[in-house]
Amino acid sequence: MLTLKDLRGTAVSSLTLSPDSELLPRAGTDITGTTDAVAPILQEVRTRGTAAMMDFAERFDGVRPSALRVPAEVLAEAAAALDPQIREALETAIARTREVHSAQLPAASVITPGPDARVTNRWVPMARVGLYVPGGQAVYPSSVVMNVVPAQVAGVESLVIASPPQKDSGGWPHPTILAAAHLLGVDEVYAAGGAQAIAMLAYGARSEAGELDCPPVSFITGPGNIFVATAKRAVQGAVGIDSEAGPTEIMVLADETAPAHLIAADLISQAEHDELAAAVLVTPSESLAQRVIEHVETRAAVTKHAERVRSSLTGSQSAVLVVDDLDAAIAVANAYGAEHLEIMTGDDARVAERITEAGAIFVGPYTPVSLGDYCAGSNHILPTGGAARYSSGLNVTAFMRSQQVVHYGREGLGMVSAHVRRLADEEGLPAHGDAVDARFG
Template identity: 85%
Template sequence: MLTLKDLRGTAVDALTLAQDAELLPRAGTDITATADKVTPILDEVRSRGVPALMDFAERFDGVRPESLRVPAEAMAQATERLDPQIREALETSIARAREVHTAQLPAASVIAPGPDAKVTNRWVPMARVGLYVPGGQAVYPSSVVMNVVPAQVAGVQSLAIASPPQNEFGGWPHPTILAAAHLLGVDEVYAAGGAQAVGMFAYGARDEAGELACPPVSFITGPGNIFVATAKRAVQGVVGIDAEAGPTEIMVLADETAPANLVAADLISQAEHDELAAAVLVTPSEELARTVIDQVQHQAATTKHTERVRASLTGSQSAVLVVDDLDAAVAVANAYGAEHLEVMTGDDDAVAERITDAGAIFLGHYSPVSLGDYCAGSNHILPTGGAARYSSGLNVTAFMRSQQVVQYGREGLGLVSSQVRRLADEEGLPAHGDAVDARFG
């Protein structure tokens, strides 16, 4: 099922890996291929508003909701009917996420570069954000938690959630998603999915009477399929976006001390997300590699989504990589920049210190990625496709902006006025210098 690639004897330094993409397994997703389909959808939503959203719901989701916004009674009812054990699990997830994300809040600072001079660095929350929650092959109330909690901790006052309408539930999003939003205190939820939901957030949506049914947002977050990713790229600039999320990924960096059955279970856990999900093991132990392949074959046969898992694990994006030593394994992990990186070695802490590029790192036998998906307290909305090399997972600062407040007095300005004059003249902008000189007669 999983293909073994022997990289022993191959240079696996960062330069070689960067130049030879064939050495590392990757999903071949190209969101530009869907641009022609997404652009007309966005144009329709921008020009026609709610009627277009309703038409797209009927066309893509097979149901026409009674209204675009989910009524309060439907959300309350979903919460009342929620399985008590699911509610307890959600409340645990919310509490732990809130604790972890609160620790991310950046502190303001006040600096005095000189006498009578002050610059304040402060963080300001965004006014309104749109949070997308998928509704395709699985139900994702956890994504409600991961989107909402950091935004609330950041201080965002206006939060809106969009999730696809479900025929099975009368045209509303899945009731567990509604209940999760209700438990978090979010009452603005829209029955809209796909590229059309992204368009609604970016441009706003008016009803047939011209009333604004959904005001536009400043920032859109949340994972989705390739159409959602394409739409987010298209509206970037009109609004901010968190990332263009691609198929999920797991890389396990392990040596001969790792339990093969646990490594296999964790690879399968991510493979069940999507046929395009990437599951990669990198190890210096050929014995572990072959045992994991056998374990994957065995465990995949009894899992619920066997065919989906098989498609993922036999795709070009999944593989078992055997390398010369642990140094080579670390080099591969950093070059790959996995969304989720598990480390199972004889010295996990030492290996983790050497990891520079990963969305989130999970150390040891008792920190599976699925823990991070739900109840670790960390965020599971993470960079994919190697984007971990230059971007972060969703966090509190994603919903905030850094602002600088400059306050100089006469003495403070006077001390640097001649320097401003010289630099302004050097750049050919004498009026800049004149603006300073005017303050001293």
Template identity: 70%
Template sequence: MLTLTDLRGRDVDVAHALPRADQDISATVDTVTPILEQVRTGGAEALLELSERFDGVRPASLRVPAEVLAQALAGLDPAVREALEALIMRARDVHTAQFPPGSMVSPGPDAQVTNRWVPIQRVGLYVPGGQAVYPSSVVMNVVPAQVAGVPQLAIASPPQKDFGGWPHPTILAAAHLLEVDEVYAVGGAQAVGMFAYGALEAGGGVAVPPVSLITGPGNIYVATAKRAVQGVVGIDAEAGPTEIMVLADHTAPADLIAADLVSQAEHDELASAVLVTDSPELADRVIAQVQEQAAATRHLDRVKQSLGGRQSAALVVESLDAAVEVANAYGAEHLEIMTGDDDAVAERIHNAGAVFIGPYTPVSLGDYCAGSNHVLPTGGASRYSSGLNVTSFLRSQQVIRYGQQGLAQVAAHVEALAAAEDLPAHGDAVRARFP
């Protein structure tokens, strides 16, 4: 199931030798482009038709009625409600601490530049509804947006035949718990198109106003659609299949490593589960444990495909230093560290969406109740991007205020630079203020 790859003594390009899932979204462009165009030109009716085509059900309306949201929360399992409330509380604490402070600088007398953070005014949040139900993704998207002060939040999630054409009731309950009442029964690429272009009713009224930013994970069709509309709206990222890498030495517990690899493999067949270690004995124990634990898991077929795919492996390297090099080259979405000195190793990690330290910090904790955000960069994007956070929903805006004295102090400099760039009217605009 999980194969062993020994990199010791091999002169290899680490970045290219690492296992990774193939997800070429260009292969789905021809499918997604006409869907987006149909939504752009056909509005609400096109969305309903596409739901019938792809989800096998035509919702009674695009927007989920308020009473359906209320009923979903009323019918929620009390244990699930308690868990969601705990997640919301912890997520609010963590994300509130992320809010960046503003600043005011006076570069000279009678001169002031203010740096302030302004919330994006309308955001569309996508919540998938395929092989699993993700109320936790509702929380992970909504909470940082609310902390940022976004005034208009809209959620889209696929309609379900089993639930009368509405999204899964647990998704609806989570939205209602967070006091988000604008929820649409729309999934896939068509949901991205709806958020990007808005949707008109047949009579010309606005069924769904467009948004300025789209966030949230999804399948390859959602990722392709997000790339296609980027520029019309902002997007958080093109999320790929989930990834876990465990960086471990001989001191690490093989059974816990195996449990964490299997837990991420149950997401989908393309999920990546990678161990990197300087201990061949640990690698052998983990492979044996994975075999044993996977056989007992509910989603065995999915787990077997994930762990047996080219994207998953147990990598043995020369040393812990080499393991750190591999981890930084890979840039995992989730990186667990289980070594004799976890803190020292963690200090050397530059590229990872989130870092989980020690045997009692599994990735599944971060998926649900750590308080951290589980919407994280995949496919090595952690080298240049961050997970979803409060600043994802904010724009940095500069406010400049100069008085006559302040402008006079730099007027000659502006004129000199304007002349150097052959833009004389720029200098004239300053000179006009000092007749």
């Protein structure tokens, strides 16, 4: 089921292994192929507003909602009908996520570069943010938590959730998603999915009478399918986006001490997300590699989403990589830049210190990725496709902007006025220097 690739004897180091190396398994997805399909959807929503949203819901989701915005009473009813055990689990996830993310709030600072001179570094929350929650092959109330909590901690006042309408839920998003929104105090929720939801958040949506049914946002977050990713790329610039999330991925870095059955369970747990999900093991132990493959084959045959898991694990994006030693395994992990990296070795803490490229790192046999998906307190919206090399998982600062407030008095400006004059003249911008000199003329 999982292909074993023997890389022993191959030059593997952080200097020789590039992120796009053919040695690394990658999903063969490219959102440029869906641009032509998404562009007219964006244009329709931009020009026809709510009417287009309703037409697309009927076309893509098989149901026409009675309204674009979910009524407050529907949100309250969903929360009231929520299974008590699910409610307790969500409340635990919310509390832990809020505690972890509250520690991410950056502090303001005031610097005095000289007499009568002050620069304040401050962080300002965005005013209005759109949070996309997918609703395709699974229900993701956890994504409501992961999107909403850091935005609330950042101080965002206007939060909007968009999630696809469901035929089995009367045209509203899944009731567990609605319940999660209600528990978090979010009352602006729209029955909107796919590329059309991204267009609605970016451009807003007006009724045929000209009323603004959904005002536009400044920033859009949340994962989705390839059409959602394509739409997010297309609207970037009109609004900010967190990332173009691709299929989920897990890499397990393990040595001969690791429990093979747990590795197999974790690889399958990510494979059940999507046929394109990536599941990769990198290890210096051929014995462990063989045992993991055997456990995967046994477990995959009896798991609920067996066909989906089989498609994922037999795809080009999934593999077992056997390397010369632990140093080589670490080099592979850093080159790959996994969304989720699990570490199971004889010295987990030391290995974790050497990892520089990963969306999130899960250390030890009792820290599975699924813990991070729900109740670790960390965020599960993470960079995919190697983007961990230059981007971070969703966090509080994603919803904030750094601003500098500059205040110089006459004495402070006078101390550097000659420097400004010289630099302005050097750059051929004498009016810049004149603007300073005018204050002393």
